Amino acid sequence: MGITRRDAVLGTAFGGLLLPSTLRAQPAQRPQELRIGITTFLSGPASVFGVPGRQAAEMLIDEINRGGGIGGVPIRPFFVDEGPGVEHLLGEFRRLVLNERVEVMLASISSGSCLACTPLAEELRRVTLLWDCGTQRIFEERRYQYAFRTQANATPEVLAPLLYLLKRKPDFRTVAVLNQDYAWGRDSWELWRAGMQALKPDARVVAELFPRFGATDFSTEVTRLLALRPDVILSTSWGGELDTFIRQAAERRLFERSTFVLPLAESSLERVGRSLPAGHIVGSRGDHWFQHPAPADKARLDRFVNNYRQRFNSYPIYPTYHMYQALSALQAAYAKAMAANGGNWPNEQQLAAAFPGLEFDSPTARMTIREDGQGLEPQLIGTSRHTDALPFATLSDMIVFPADLVTAPVGRNSVEWLRGLSRDILDRVPAPAG
Amino acid sequence: MGAWFADNGLLLGLALLDGLASAALIFLVAVGLNLVFGVLRVLNIAHGSLYAIGAYTAAGLGAALGSGSLPAWAALGVLVLAAALVGAVLGPLIERMLLRRIYAEENVLQLLVTFALFMMLEDVQKLIWGVQPVHHDAAMRLFGTVDVPFGSDFIPFTAYQLFVLPGIAVLVLVGLVWFLRATLSGRMIVAVTTDREAATAIGINADRVYLLTFTAGAVLAALGGALSSPTAAIVPGVGASTIVLSFAVVATAGLGRIEGAALTALMIGLGRSVAVYFFPEAEVLIPYLIMVAVLLVKPQGLFGTLETRRI
Numbered sequence: 246m247g248i249t250r251r252d253a254v255l256g257t258a259f260g261g262l263l264l265p266s267t268l269r270a271q272p273a274q275r276p277q278e279l280r281i282g283i284t285t286f287l288s289g290p291a292s293v294f295g296v297p298g299r300q301a302a303e304m305l306i307d308e309i310n311r312g313g314g315i316g317g318v319p320i321r322p323f324f325v326d327e328g329p330g331v332e333h334l335l336g337e338f339r340r341l342v343l344n345e346r347v348e349v350m351l352a353s354i355s356s357g358s359c360l361a362c363t364p365l366a367e368e369l370r371r372v373t374l375l376w377d378c379g380t381q382r383i384f385e386e387r388r389y390q391y392a393f394r395t396q397a398n399a400t401p402e403v404l405a406p407l408l409y410l411l412k413r414k415p416d417f418r419t420v421a422v423l424n425q426d427y428a429w430g431r432d433s434w435e436l437w438r439a440g441m442q443a444l445k446p447d448a449r450v451v452a453e454l455f456p457r458f459g460a461t462d463f464s465t466e467v468t469r470l471l472a473l474r475p476d477v478i479l480s481t482s483w484g485g486e487l488d489t490f491i492r493q494a495a496e497r498r499l500f501e502r503s504t505f506v507l508p509l510a511e512s513s514l515e516r517v518g519r520s521l522p523a524g525h526i527v528g529s530r531g532d533h534w535f536q537h538p539a540p541a542d543k544a545r546l547d548r549f550v551n552n553y554r555q556r557f558n559s560y561p562i563y564p565t566y567h568m569y570q571a572l573s574a575l576q577a578a579y580a581k582a583m584a585a586n587g588g589n590w591p592n593e594q595q596l597a598a599a600f601p602g603l604e605f606d607s608p609t610a611r612m613t614i615r616e617d618g619q620g621l622e623p624q625l626i627g628t629s630r631h632t633d634a635l636p637f638a639t640l641s642d643m644i645v646f647p648a649d650l651v652t653a654p655v656g657r658n659s660v661e662w663l664r665g666l667s668r669d670i671l672d673r674v675p676a677p678a679g
Numbered sequence: 680m681g682a683w684f685a686d687n688g689l690l691l692g693l694a695l696l697d698g699l700a701s702a703a704l705i706f707l708v709a710v711g712l713n714l715v716f717g718v719l720r721v722l723n724i725a726h727g728s729l730y731a732i733g734a735y736t737a738a739g740l741g742a743a744l745g746s747g748s749l750p751a752w753a754a755l756g757v758l759v760l761a762a763a764l765v766g767a768v769l770g771p772l773i774e775r776m777l778l779r780r781i782y783a784e785e786n787v788l789q790l791l792v793t794f795a796l797f798m799m800l801e802d803v804q805k806l807i808w809g810v811q812p813v814h815h816d817a818a819m820r821l822f823g824t825v826d827v828p829f830g831s832d833f834i835p836f837t838a839y840q841l842f843v844l845p846g847i848a849v850l851v852l853v854g855l856v857w858f859l860r861a862t863l864s865g866r867m868i869v870a871v872t873t874d875r876e877a878a879t880a881i882g883i884n885a886d887r888v889y890l891l892t893f894t895a896g897a898v899l900a901a902l903g904g905a906l907s908s909p910t911a912a913i914v915p916g917v918g919a920s921t922i923v924l925s926f927a928v929v930a931t932a933g934l935g936r937i938e939g940a941a942l943t944a945l946m947i948g949l950g951r952s953v954a955v956y957f958f959p960e961a962e963v964l965i966p967y968l969i970m971v972a973v974l975l976v977k978p979q980g981l982f983g984t985l986e987t988r989r990i
Contacts (some may be wrong), residue, residue: 465698
């Protein structure tokens with residue numbers, strides 16, 4: 246019997262359209278282990294964040310596996326160093342997906358890494374959780390089906406300390422900035438400047454200092470700032486550079502002349518000890534703080550902090566909380582996807598479909614992932630203070646900013662949104678909680 | 680011009696004070712690299728690792744000895760001791776075990792070997808000291824601050840950066856020049872630098888000179904790191920940024936020229952400080968602008984001499 250044209254057309258329609266979609270709808274087979282790739286800095290200056298991130302991942306994965314894994318499947322992590330650069334990272338990303346057959350990627354610390362990884366995740370159709378990088382551009386410039394961020398982006402991380410400053414010390418007239426000369430340093434200053442122009446247009450910028458990334462000495466910048474006497478000094482620097490800047494500024498009494506706003510200083514507090522004096526504004530890239538004034542579940546926060554301290558002999562800093570959030574989101578997404586799939590193990594489309602609107606627990610709050618893939622994370626900002634209990638500064642007058650107050654709405658460009666802010670937003674800032 | 684100085688003269692004065700401390704540290708590291716290259720003709724990329732290990736060791740030794748409760752000069756002595764230990768242990772080890780095997784090899788291979796050593800020492804640092812920033816600022820705190828008048832205001836400077844670092848750099852410069860010109864060992868080094876074949880022909884033990892020179896270079900690298908440790912946090916990767924700047928100094932100074940290294944370090948230190956005040960965007964470029972400007976006019980470097988190529 247010959248094949249007619251009608252048979253051929255029907256066959257093509259079935260084979261080309263119906264069959265693949267039918268196959269896609271098939272549940273995946275439950276694997277022996279859930280392989281996840283984790284990209285983080287294990288070398289270079291940013292390993293001050295990357296290594297604690299890896300340590301938190303190892304600790305949390307041990308805990309998850311001891312509890313039976315995800316849906317009964319133990320997790321096996323594959324770590325990749327972001328240090329050698331983006332080209333190396335993309336090669337490793339591809340290798341992990343294609344050769345090691347990882348089911349989910351957790352990427353990355355650097356915004357440059359995330360900007361490079363997300364299109365690749367889309368190309369390879371592999372669920373990728375942006376676990377720590379801050380650039381707001383990713384979900385503002387393009388929509389992704391497989392990429393999701395399990396924390397805030399740079400916009401709330403910069404706007405929250407600006408609002409805190411405007412609420413607590415509104416009379417400042419001059420501002421200077423000292424940021425690292427790379428994407429985050431420049432972008433965060435652009436965001437701050439846009440917000441400040443909208444909310445405090447009479448504030449004057451007296452110095453814009455961008456020492457090279459990796460600089461080890463800020464003596465000249467400190468002298469310049471001492472001579473200028475700005476009311477406010479903003480620095481979104483981090484790691485060893487922030488430590489050095491704080492110590493050199495303290496030694497030369499710069500803290501006595503200006504109010505510092507340090508949105509990432511939570512990660513330096515334990516290291517710089519008493520060098521950071523009382524009365525300066527500190528942020529934590531989220532609402533992470535071991536003395537959070539009102540955590541959603543205090544026992545959960547204490548358990549995480551104590552376990553981390555017991556194992557690594559230091560207080561957890563923000564990348565460890567971000568790793569917690571990524572793994573918590575992963576557990577919640579698998580649970581949601583399996584529930585929607587009759588209890589069967591989800592394939593990659595079913596897993597990806599679970600993320601928009603997903604709710605999951607961080608150590609301090611209940612978080613949500615928006616429909617554009619962006620996580621909504623509250624921001625905790627406080628003022629440094631010293632007590633006899635600890636040999637480093639802790640926070641007082643803490644304000645926990647709700648995520649929706651400080652995050653640009655879906656579909657809005659952050660800089661334009663910040664430029665359009667009105668002072669009404671200050672009326673919606675919550676009162677200090679602790 | 681006069682009006683500009685009237686407006687900015689005081690700021691320029693502050694910038695020059697800042698530049699001195701920066702120049703001192705740049706000189707200490709670069710002069711060791713320059714000395715080693717001048718004698719051994721090996722561009723030692725692992726010099727940056729010796730700087731970093733010197734810094735880590737000084738911070739560790741300072742913390743272990745409780746240098747915060749010592750007199751200021753004793754705390755400074757701890758830094759120097761740490762540098763001497765690092766140089767005396769690692770210098771001979773690297774020269775004997777590694778460099779001695781590649782003196783006759785091509786420059787590219789020498790570069791690759793020292794680069795490989797640099798990479799290995801980076802990992803060794805992470806294994807020993809971890810990745811968190813390390814800091815021990817006892818020496819800087821103990822020397823206190825000095826208030827420098829600034830119009831009707833004053834600017835606090837640390838005495839450590841204003842006096843101690845430049846003072847040590849001058850001592851090292853004078854000491855090295857004296858050593859090379861006035862002592863037998865120094866003259867042997869100069870002889871081997873000028874013409875190894877002729878020097879060995881008249882009985883100079885070139886191997887011993889190489890060992891001595893490399894050890895001195897290692898001590899100077901470690902000293903640069905140790906003296907920077909009270910003012911800066913030590914982090915993974917600090918060796919890499921140091922070596923890049925040192926190469927710029929060596930190329931500008933003229934390979935093997937100590938006075939050239941001092942003058943270049945001073946130009947770079949002052950240039951960068953002035954840039955922070957008046958052209959902040961250019962600060963990163965200053966060392967390389969100076970290097971390009973000098974090499975365009977004097978391709979052999981500030982103090983370099985033209986060499987006749989031997990066939």
